[in-house]
Amino acid sequence: MKFNKTLEAEATTLPADWRPYLINYKGLKKKINLIVKELADMGLDHSRTTSFGPSPPQQTGNVAPTVTPENITTSLASVQSVGTETTTTSVQIPVGPLSEVNPDLESRDLLVYRLNPKTNGIHSTLVVPWFITSSTSASPDPVTTTTGTPVCSQGTIVTLKSDTTFFDTILRQLDEMCDFQKQGESEFYQRVERLMSQLGAVSSPYSKDMYLWRDIFRWYQAAEIWSHAQGDYKVAGSVERSKRRFLLFVQYLVQRAVQQQFRTSRSAATLVEFLNLNVELLSVKFFRDLNQTALVKILKKHDKRTQLRATLAFHNIVDHQAHMQFTTNLPNALYSALLGQLLTIVPQPDDYNCPLCLCISWRPVRLACSHVFCLRCLVKATNEQMADCPLCRRPGAILEATSRNLDTALENFLKLYFPREIRRRKVQLDKEYARMEIRAVLGSHAHPAFVPDENEDDADEEEMNEIQELMKIFQTAETTAFTRPSVIKPSPSLSSKSDNSGTPK
Amino acid sequence: MTEVLPKRITKEIERLMNDPAPGIKAVPFEDNLRYFDVVMAGPTQSPFQGGEFKLELFLPGGYPMEPPKVRFLTKIYHPNIDKLGRICLDILKDKWSPALQIRTVLLSIQALLSAPNPDDPLDNNVAQHWKDNEKDAIATAAAWTSQYALPGK
Numbered sequence: 001m002k003f004n005k006t007l008e009a010e011a012t013t014l015p016a017d018w019r020p021y022l023i024n025y026k027g028l029k030k031k032i033n034l035i036v037k038e039l040a041d042m043g044l045d046h047s048r049t050t051s052f053g054p055s056p057p058q059q060t061g062n063v064a065p066t067v068t069p070e071n072i073t074t075s076l077a078s079v080q081s082v083g084t085e086t087t088t089t090s091v092q093i094p095v096g097p098l099s100e101v102n103p104d105l106e107s108r109d110l111l112v113y114r115l116n117p118k119t120n121g122i123h124s125t126l127v128v129p130w131f132i133t134s135s136t137s138a139s140p141d142p143v144t145t146t147t148g149t150p151v152c153s154q155g156t157i158v159t160l161k162s163d164t165t166f167f168d169t170i171l172r173q174l175d176e177m178c179d180f181q182k183q184g185e186s187e188f189y190q191r192v193e194r195l196m197s198q199l200g201a202v203s204s205p206y207s208k209d210m211y212l213w214r215d216i217f218r219w220y221q222a223a224e225i226w227s228h229a230q231g232d233y234k235v236a237g238s239v240e241r242s243k244r245r246f247l248l249f250v251q252y253l254v255q256r257a258v259q260q261q262f263r264t265s266r267s268a269a270t271l272v273e274f275l276n277l278n279v280e281l282l283s284v285k286f287f288r289d290l291n292q293t294a295l296v297k298i299l300k301k302h303d304k305r306t307q308l309r310a311t312l313a314f315h316n317i318v319d320h321q322a323h324m325q326f327t328t329n330l331p332n333a334l335y336s337a338l339l340g341q342l343l344t345i346v347p348q349p350d351d352y353n354c355p356l357c358l359c360i361s362w363r364p365v366r367l368a369c370s371h372v373f374c375l376r377c378l379v380k381a382t383n384e385q386m387a388d389c390p391l392c393r394r395p396g397a398i399l400e401a402t403s404r405n406l407d408t409a410l411e412n413f414l415k416l417y418f419p420r421e422i423r424r425r426k427v428q429l430d431k432e433y434a435r436m437e438i439r440a441v442l443g444s445h446a447h448p449a450f451v452p453d454e455n456e457d458d459a460d461e462e463e464m465n466e467i468q469e470l471m472k473i474f475q476t477a478e479t480t481a482f483t484r485p486s487v488i489k490p491s492p493s494l495s496s497k498s499d500n501s502g503t504p505k
Numbered sequence: 506m507t508e509v510l511p512k513r514i515t516k517e518i519e520r521l522m523n524d525p526a527p528g529i530k531a532v533p534f535e536d537n538l539r540y541f542d543v544v545m546a547g548p549t550q551s552p553f554q555g556g557e558f559k560l561e562l563f564l565p566g567g568y569p570m571e572p573p574k575v576r577f578l579t580k581i582y583h584p585n586i587d588k589l590g591r592i593c594l595d596i597l598k599d600k601w602s603p604a605l606q607i608r609t610v611l612l613s614i615q616a617l618l619s620a621p622n623p624d625d626p627l628d629n630n631v632a633q634h635w636k637d638n639e640k641d642a643i644a645t646a647a648a649w650t651s652q653y654a655l656p657g658k
Binding site: 355356357358359377380381383384386388390391393428435 | 509511512569571603604
C-alpha cells in the first residue's frame with residue numbers, strides 16, 4: 001500500500017483535533033514535484049544522470065547515498081544561471097570523476113541549507129561548481145559573473161526556490177505540531193497531578209479499597225505496558241505492543257470484576273481516569289511515531305526524486321534549533337511522571353521484609369547500624385550466640401540492642417499500611433511457637449496430629465502464582481502478536497537513513 | 506512426619522526457580538526440599554571456564570541460623586577444595602550470617618573459583634603447587650576441568 005494511503009488510514013484512529021497536526025505528506029509530495037520541475041527547468045533533472053550528489057548504484061535500486069567522491073561521474077550538465085537577466089549558459093564539461101577535477105571538493109558542499117534567522121526558515125542554495133560552468137571554456141573568466149549571479153570560491157550560487165518552500169513548509173508544520181504538543185503536555189501533567197491526589201486518597205490506609213488498588217498497581221506493573229518506552233523506541237511495533245498489553249490489562253481488570261469490588265464510588269471514578277490517561281498516552285505515542293515515519297519518508301522521497309541529499313543537512317539544522325522538540329520523547333516524559341508517582345503512593349510489603357525470615361518485619365528492631373530485623377529473628381540469632389549485625393557485621397550490634405531499639409514508628413507504619421500481612425505473619429509466628437512448645441514437651445517424635453500445620457499462610461503463594469500467571473498471559477500475547485504483520489512500519493528513527501526497503505514509488 | 510518447611514526456605518526456592526543467578530542452577534529434591542542439586546558453570550577467565558561443576562547443598566535444621574552444607578561432587582583442582590569436594594570458605598563456617606542465602610553462598614563459591622586463595626589451603630599439595638608454579642597449577646586445573654567437568658558428563 002502506498003504510504004500516503006496508509007497514513008490517511010492510520011490518522012483516522014487519532015483524535016480529530018490532532019489530525020491537522022500530522023505532517024502533510026500529500027502536500028509535501030506535490031511540492032517535491034515542483035522542485036523536480038524547477039531543477040529540470042534549470043537543466044539539472046536527474047534523467048540526465050547528472051547528480052550533484054553521488055548517484056546511487058543502479059543495480060541495487062534505492063540504496064542510501066554514500067559519500068564517495070570517486071563515484072561521482074559528472075557527465076553532462078547544463079546550467080542556467082539564475083540572475084536578473086535570464087541569460088542561458090549551457091556548458092558541457094568532460095566526463096570524468098569529480099576527484100580528478102577538484103580533489104578538495106566534497107560533493108556535500110555543493111548543496112547548502114542555511115537557516116534564515118529572520119524567518120526561521122531554511123534557505124536552500126545549490127553551489128554549481130566552477131568546473132561545470134567553466135572548465136572547457138577557454139576564457140578563465142566565467143560567463144556567469146557577467147550576469148550578476150552571486151558566486152563563491154567553488155562555484156555559482158543558485159537559489160532553489162521550491163526547495164526552500166518545501167523545507168519552510170516542513171519546519172512550519174513541525175513548529176505547529178510542537179506548540180500543539182506542548183499545550184497537550186501541560187494539560188496532561190495537570191491531569192496526572194489531579195489523578196495522583198485522587199489516588200492518594202483512594203489507596204490510603206484509611207480507604208477501604210487500599211488492597212484492591214495495590215493489586216491493580218501490581219498487575220499494572222506486571223503488564224509492562226510501557227516498559228519499552230523507557231529507552232528503545234526502535235523496538236519493533238512498540239506502540240502496537242503497548243496497545244496490546246494495555247488491552248490485556250483492561251481485560252484482566254474486567255475479568256477480576258474490579259469495578260464491582262470497589263467499595264467507594266470515588267475509587268471507580270479514579271480507575272476510569274487512570275485508564276483514560278493511559279489511552280491518551282497511547283495516542284501521544286502513536287501520533288509521534290506516525291509523524292516520525294512521515295517525516296523520514298518524505299525526506300527520503302525528496303532526496304530520491306531530486307537527487308539533492310538534504311536529509312543529513314536537515315537533521316543538522318533541526319538539531320540546532322532549540323525550539324524543535326520533535327525528537328524529544330514526550331510519551332517518555334509523561335510516562336515517568338505517571339509511574340514515578342504511582343510507586344511512591346503505593347508501598348509494597350516486600351520492601352519491608354526482614355532479611356532473616358524474608359517475611360514482613362514483625363516487631364521491627366533497628367540496630368545501631370540502622371539495619372532492621374524482626375524481634376523474633378534477633379532473639380533466635382542471640383540464642384545461636386550471634387552478636388554482630390547479620391547484614392553489615394557491625395560488632396556487637398545484636399548484643400547491644402535493647403528495648404529502645406524497637407522501631408515503633410516503623411511498626412505503626414507497617415500496621416497501618418499492611419494490616420493483612422501483619423495479621424497473617426502473627427498467626428504464622430503463633431503457630432511456630434506452639435509447634436516449638438509441643439516439640440519441647442513431646443520431643444521430636446510428636447504425632448503430626450498434635451502439631452499445627454501451616455496451610456493457613458498460602459496467601460503469599462497465591463499472590464505469587466497469580467503474578468506468574470499474569471506474566472504468562474502477557475508473554476503469550478507477545479509471541480502471537482509478533483507474527484502478525486503490523487500495518488504501519490515501526491517508527492524509524494530520524495537518523496536511520498540506511499533503511500531502503502519501503503520507499504514509496 | 507513431613508517437616509514443615511520454614512517460610513524463608515520456600516521463598517528462597519521460589520526465587521531460585523524464577524530468577525536464577527547467572528551460571529548457577531540449584532534444584533531441590535522433590536522428596537526433600539532441604540537438599541539441592543547444584544550445577545555451576547566455571548567462571549570465564551579461570552582454568553575452570555567451560556566446565557560444569559556439580560555440587561550438593563543441604564540446609565540443616567538450624568538454617569538460616571547455621572550455614573548450609575555445600576560440597577563439590579565433580580572433581581576439581583583447586584587449593585581451597587579437597588579431594589572429597591569440601592570447600593574452605595569463611596562464610597560457610599565462622600563468617601556465616603543468617604542474612605546470607607543459598608543464592609549468595611553459591612555466588613561466593615563461584616567467586617572462589619575465579620580467585621583461588623593458596624594461603625588458606627584445604628588441600629596442601631594443590632596449594633603448594635599453586636604457590637611454587639602457578640602457571641603449571643593453572644594448567645593442571647584446566648586439564649582437570651576438561652577431563653572431569655565437561656558438560657554432559
